[in-house]
Amino acid sequence: MGALSALVQVAAGAVAGSLLGAGGAVVAAGVVAIVAVPYGWAVGRVRAYPPSLRGAALFAVDHSWSLVNTIAGAGFLAVNLARGHHLDPPRCCGRGRIDIHEQAMRGYATTLGNVIAGGTAANERHEDLHVRQARLLGPLYLPLVGLNYALFSVLPVWWLYHDHDGYPITGPGRYFTRGVYLHVWHEAWAYRRDVRDRYGDARVPRPGRRLPRRRDRDHYTTDKT
Secondary structure, three states: OHHHHHHHHHHHHHHHHHHHOHHHHHHHHHHHHHHHHHHHHHHHHHOOOOOOHHHHHHHHHHOOOOHHHHHHHHHHHHHHHHOOOOEOHHHHOOOOOEEEOOOOEOOEOEEEOOEEEOOOOOOHHHHHHHHHHHHHHHHHHHHHHHHHHHHHHHOOHHHHOEOOOOOOOOOHHHHHHHHHHHHOHHHHHHHHHHHHHHHOOOOOOOOOEOOOOOOOHHHOOOOOO
């Protein structure tokens, strides 16, 4: 599947580039090939897609509806490999994704497309959800993520429901790592699921979110007997 993946990505680049003429098609195909070839190699190296109907379906989604995310993930993978980072085959074999052992950003696991850098057993379901978000929303995913980051950076409506005691904003860095990052839609979704995994139906807020106040109705009754 690795060679087919690279061919699909390069072909897509050529088609997009052809809007600027034959020269554009050649240039775009060449640029995409720079990241698509290492990605295709990695797909084969870690055996990312299981040899099953499910694996074929995941591959089809990643190379059609979610192709933009796959190419973005290929670029992310290429940068990590250029930095000397290593694939983590045992973690991702047959999982429909490519795992990189090292973190791309210190202190964080990062997912782009179906490429995960710095994943661990503790955050695997969180990062897997980002992979599924990309597959679900396809070409809309990255624009929606970028738009939310931009909006919440300049218009911090999240400040109104932020947990200022548990996650105090003490400077510009914390504004993004404890504020914007925790409240953008795709991270909020993943952290809510993390909390549900750990606590079930208990009334526990996700990281960064203040627990909404709930009026205690036990003191009020219409029973006059």
